[in-house]
Amino acid sequence: MDVPVFWMYLLVMFGVTYLIRVFPFVIFRKKIENKYIRAFLAYIPYTVLGAMTFPEVFYATGSFTSAAVGVIAALGLAYRGKGLFTVAICASLAAFLISLI
Helix, strand or coil, X not given: CCHHXXXXXXXXXXXXXXXXXXXXXXXXXXXXXXXXXXXXXXXXHHHHHHHHHHHHHCCCCCCHHHHHHHHHHHHHHHHCCCCHHHXXXXXXXXXHHHHHC
């Protein structure tokens, strides 16, 4: 890649990233009082992260069955209020044990 083209791409990426982060501060000068909009904005990062990672969980192992068992174990433990470390270890262990069978 040509060096001037690289710097142009880098500047464009910087500009887009900067605008995305600064744009809400420019538009909303006052504190957002609406509880529905605040809740919506608070859950956006979790929703995007879940949408990006959840489908890939089923391709993480060589078998759909072991991945599904791991997901079911993770969802069950998370529903019961277990911590992230416990959920991750138990889901990995469940997927591993099913893959051995």
